Structures are given as structure tokens and as C-alpha cells.
Amino acid sequence: MALISLKSLGVSMSAPLFSNLDLTIGAGDRLGIVAANGRGKSTLLRCLTGELEPTSGDITRTRGLRVGHVEQSVPDRLLDRTFHRVVADALPPEQADSELWRVDVVLDSLDVAEAMRDRPMRALSGGWQRLALIARAWVTDPDVLLLDEPTNHLDLGKISQLETWLNALPREAPVVIASHDRAFLDATTNRTLFLRPEQSTVFALPYSRARQALDEADASTARKFERDMKVAQQLRRQAAKLNNIGINSGSDLLTVKTRQLKERAEKLEDAAVAAHRERSAGAIRLANRGTHAKVLITFEDAAIETPDGTLLFRTGKRHICQDDRIVLLGRNGVGKSRLIAMIRNAIVEPGSVANVKVTPSTVLGYADQGLSGIGADDTPLAMISRRFDVGEQRARSLLAGAGVAIEMQERAIGLLSGGQRARLMMLALRLANPNFYLLDEPTNHLDIDGQEALEAELLEHQASCVLASHDRSFIRAVASRFWLIDRRRLVEVDDPEEFFRQVAETGG
Ligand SMILES: Nc1ncnc2c1ncn2[C@@H]1O[C@H](COP(=O)(O)OP(=O)(O)OP(=O)(O)O)[C@@H](O)[C@H]1O
Numbered sequence: 001m002a003l004i005s006l007k008s009l010g011v012s013m014s015a016p017l018f019s020n021l022d023l024t025i026g027a028g029d030r031l032g033i034v035a036a037n038g039r040g041k042s043t044l045l046r047c048l049t050g051e052l053e054p055t056s057g058d059i060t061r062t063r064g065l066r067v068g069h070v071e072q073s074v075p076d077r078l079l080d081r082t083f084h085r086v087v088a089d090a091l092p093p094e095q096a097d098s099e100l101w102r103v104d105v106v107l108d109s110l111d112v113a114e115a116m117r118d119r120p121m122r123a124l125s126g127g128w129q130r131l132a133l134i135a136r137a138w139v140t141d142p143d144v145l146l147l148d149e150p151t152n153h154l155d156l157g158k159i160s161q162l163e164t165w166l167n168a169l170p171r172e173a174p175v176v177i178a179s180h181d182r183a184f185l186d187a188t189t190n191r192t193l194f195l196r197p198e199q200s201t202v203f204a205l206p207y208s209r210a211r212q213a214l215d216e217a218d219a220s221t222a223r224k225f226e227r228d229m230k231v232a233q234q235l236r237r238q239a240a241k242l243n244n245i246g247i248n249s250g251s252d253l254l255t256v257k258t259r260q261l262k263e264r265a266e267k268l269e270d271a272a273v274a275a276h277r278e279r280s281a282g283a284i285r286l287a288n289r290g291t292h293a294k295v296l297i298t299f300e301d302a303a304i305e306t307p308d309g310t311l312l313f314r315t316g317k318r319h320i321c322q323d324d325r326i327v328l329l330g331r332n333g334v335g336k337s338r339l340i341a342m343i344r345n346a347i348v349e350p351g352s353v354a355n356v357k358v359t360p361s362t363v364l365g366y367a368d369q370g371l372s373g374i375g376a377d378d379t380p381l382a383m384i385s386r387r388f389d390v391g392e393q394r395a396r397s398l399l400a401g402a403g404v405a406i407e408m409q410e411r412a413i414g415l416l417s418g419g420q421r422a423r424l425m426m427l428a429l430r431l432a433n434p435n436f437y438l439l440d441e442p443t444n445h446l447d448i449d450g451q452e453a454l455e456a457e458l459l460e461h462q463a464s465c466v467l468a469s470h471d472r473s474f475i476r477a478v479a480s481r482f483w484l485i486d487r488r489r490l491v492e493v494d495d496p497e498e499f500f501r502q503v504a505e506t507g508g
Pocket residue numbers: 013014017035036037038039040041042043044072407408411415416417418419420445447
């Protein structure tokens with residue numbers, strides 16, 4: 001039975017994001033939504049909840065349908081509440097006291113440790129924040145669950161735990177997932193929607209097989225288009241020939257024939273559908289100003305602590321040298337982000353962090369998990385013009401090249417899609433022309449092209465960097481050194497495979 005039906009649904013911003021979308025979502029559906037950054041995945045999910053009015057077409061929901069929606073980023077207003085509160089507050093007021101047990105049931109099903117439940121969201125790692133949002137949606141006992149990029153910030157163990165959790169949900173509750181994570185989509189979906197401006201396509205297949213079917217369909221559209229255009233061209237040639245003979249001989253019949261041929265050619269040309277061309281979501285480029293220093297940062301057994309002063313681990317004695325690309329490995333919450341924050345403080349305020357020495361010529365390029373360097377109320381143009389001396393015209397063309405369209409450049413950054421914000425951050429990093437990059441989960445929100453572009457840039461510029469990432473293919477592609485944080489110690493390991501294996505086996 002269809003719980004939600006879309007008929008000729010379309011949303012246009014300055015151009016159509018999608019149009020003429022016909023789709024039903026019903027029992028047993030596990031639907032993946034796939035498209036590049038900024039193409040309208042989150043927008044479509046907001047239409048499904050009813051939060052956003054589509055530009056055209058209709059949505060029908062069965063009466064009283066409860067929709068659970070896990071948004072792409074954590075809403076600011078939740079950050080000061082505890083994990084438990086965030087979930088409990090989602091219960092309708094009449095259940096708030098009597099059904100509080102539901103909260104514990106959901107938290108248990110997601111393996112949330114007791115100690116975690118009373119911590120404020122602000123103090124939780126990105127992965128735990130994500131799980132809090134998922135629990136918050138599930139506790140309301142929704143008939144349909146919508147997940148917007150659920151694997152962002154999750155470590156491998158948590159991703160496989162989430163896969164298991166999703167696959168164990170009652171089959172009749174449909175789940176809709178917008179994601180760039182191919183393996184996750186394959187493990188959790190049975191239908192795939194490729195969202196496109198003109199003609200979106202749905203396949204009753206999980207991602208990889210749907211992708212193949214889509215490529216075949218695109219190739220056959222392209223062949224048919226070529227064939228039709230060729231036939232039209234031949235008809236036009238014949239028409240020209242006949243026209244010439246007709247004029248010479250003064251034959252009316254030939255003039256009529258000529259017109260008919262032209263009309264047939266026109267009809268074919270009008271009906272011919274060009275194959276879909278994927279526009280790029282913007283270029284990702286980095287810079288590296290280089291340095292003469294061999295050693296950029298030295299740790300003398302520095303202590304990494306939580307904000308309230310609890311020791312997470314010690315670094316031991318280590319160096320970060322020029323050309324090192326170090327990836328931090330460790331489960332959600334071991335302190336990777338804290339280490340990154342500490343390195344940042346040591347660079348920004350030299351001498352402020354005990355037992356960390358920074359070479360003075362170090363110029364930092366920094367992006368944290370929440371992209372907190374870019375304010376949601378600022379505009380892209382104002383931010384770039386204020387921070388970098390590039391002039392308005394240049395700023396505009398840089399922004400357009402990075403995927404921020406002209407019409408979005410003077411609007412609030414908060415209106416950009418998650419991936420567009422991440423790309424804006426990358427542009428700011430490149431303009432800072434650093435010689436050392438400090439990036440926390442840089443592939444979150446980026447579409448597949450974007451992830452590959454970032455890999456290629458880090459390698460090409462031989463950027464020295466420290467990265468925290470859970471993305472296996474990204475880690476394998478870029479890292480030259482691996483620091484594993486485990487059992488309150490930081491150790492250097494030769495490769496990440498053993499860690500990947502352990503996490504996959506034992507969960508987060
Ligand atoms: N007022 C506006 N005028 C024009 N375009 C807008 C406006 N507000 C939002 N947009 C654009 O609408 C699109 C919304 O995209 P949405 O957030 O749905 O993308 P997405 O597919 O979820 O992308 P991502 O993968 O980055 O999360 C973006 O391209 C954004 O720039």
C-alpha cells in the first residue's frame with residue numbers, strides 16, 4: 001500500500017532541481033536517493049515531511065501518517081540538551097511522562113552506553129550526535145523513516161551497526177535514505193531514485209545494480225538520439241534536393257513533398273531526447289605554499305583531554321614532518337577531533353599548548369567537522385571578500401567555479417546544501433594558501449566526484465596534513481602515515497587494514 005504518493009512533483013529554485021517526479025513509497029520500500037551535491041535530495045525529503053511546498057505537482061499521504069526525519073546537520077537548538085533529552089523531547093507532550101521508557105528502548109537498540117546519555121550534544125562526537133538524531137526520529141514510532149546522509153561522521157563499526165539496525169526494522173515501515181555512501185546504500189536499499197532536473201528514474205534495485213541499469217538506459221537514450229538526428233538530417237538533405245528540382249521544373253507536387261519531408265525532420269528533432277549530461281557540482285582545488293622547515297610540529301608526550309579535563313590519551317614523542325599525510329584512526333569518541341583542535345590551538349596561539357611545538361613558518365588550513373568556520377548567516381560573497389583580498393569580480397568567479405551559483409552568492413550560507421557548504425570551505429582553504437592542512441572528516445557531505453577530487457588534490461600538491469576520516473577508500477588513497485588511537489594510547493601503525501577489520505568485526 002502506498003503511504004506517500006508523488007504526482008508530477010517538481011521543485012524549482014532558480015532552475016528546476018527536479019520535475020515531473022512520479023513515485024510511490026509504500027510497505028517494504030527501502031529507497032535510496034542519489035544525486036550530486038546541491039541537486040535537491042534534502043529538498044525532496046523536506047517535501048516528503050510536508051515542511052516544504054513543492055513548486056508543482058502533488059503529494060498525498062495516508063491520513064495521520066507519522067514521518068520521522070533525520071536531518072543532514074544537527075539543529076543548533078539541540079546542542080545544549082543531553083543525548084537523552086534530545087530523544088525524549090521528540091515524544092508528543094501527552095506521552096512525555098508515561099512513555100519515557102521508549103527512549104531507553106531505542107537507546108538500548110542502538111547500543112548507547114549509559115554514560116553517554118547524560119552528556120550534552122555539544123560534547124558528543126559527530127558520530128554520536130548522528131545516532132542521537134536517528135534515535136530522536138525513531139522514538140516517535142514513525143510509519144516512514146527519512147534519513148539524510150545518515151553515515152556522515154559515523155565510524156565503520158557504527159555504519160555496520162546502523163546497517164544491521166535498519167535491516168532489522170519492521171519491513172512494513174518504509175525507509176528513504178539520501179546518501180553518497182555506495183556500500184551503505186547497497187547494504188540497506190532495494191530501490192534507487194536518481195534525482196535529475198528533467199527526468200528522474202527509479203529502479204527496483206539497490207544502488208550498484210541500479211547504477212548499471214541507469215548507465216545502460218542513458219547509453220541507449222544517447223544512441224537513439226544520435227540515430228534520430230541522423231535520420232532527420234537525411235530527410236533535410238532529401239528535402240533540399242527535391243526543393244531544387246521542384247523549383248527548376250515548377251512542379252507543385254515536389255514542393256508539397258519537400259514540405260512534408262521538412263515537417264517529418266522537424267518532428268523527429270523535436271521528439272528526440274538528448275542524453276542526460278551530468279553537470280559538475282563545482283571544482284575542488286587546494287594549494288600548498290610549501291615550507292623549508294623539515295619538521296612542522298613536535299609533540300613531547302602531550303595530553304589530550306575532554307573539555308572538562310578528563311585524560312583521553314597521550315601522544316608520546318612524535319613529529320609531523322613536511323609531506324606527511326597522517327590519518328588518525330580510532331573509533332567514534334576516542335579523541336581524534338580533540339587532537340585536531342589541540343594542534344590547531346598550538347598553531348593559532350603559539351606557546352599556548354603544553355608540550356606541543358610548532359615551527360613558526362607553519363600556515364594553517366583548517367576545517368572542522370561542523371564547518372564552524374563558516375557562519376550560516378554570513379553570505380558566501382561577504383565571507384570570501386572579507387577574508388581574502390581578491391576583489392568582488394574574482395570572488396564571484398571563484399565561488400561559481402567552486403559550485404556556488406551566482407544567485408546563491410549573496411544569500412545566507414545556511415541555504416546552501418551540505419555539499420555546497422563543504423565546497424565553499426575548500427575554496428576558503430585554498431585561498432588561505434596554507435602549507436599544512438588540518439581536516440576533520442573532510443569527505444562528509446561531498447558527493448563521489450567531490451571525494452575523488454579532494455583525494456587527487458591532496459596528492460598532487462603533496463600537502464602536509466593531519467586528517468580524521470572514517471572513509472576507507474579515502475584513507476587508503478591519501479595517507480602516508482597512520483596514527484591509531486586505542487586504549488588511551490596513540491601508536492603509529494604501518495597500514496589501516498587491521499583497524500578496519502577489527503572495527504567491522506566488533507562494531508563501534
Ligand atoms: N533561495 C534559493 N534560490 C536558489 N537556489 C536555492 C535557494 N535555496 C536553496 N537553493 C539551492 O537549492 C539546492 C538545494 O539542494 P539540497 O540541499 O536539496 O541538495 P542535496 O542534493 O541534498 O545536496 P547535498 O548532497 O550537498 O546535501 C541547492 O543547490 C541550493 O543552492
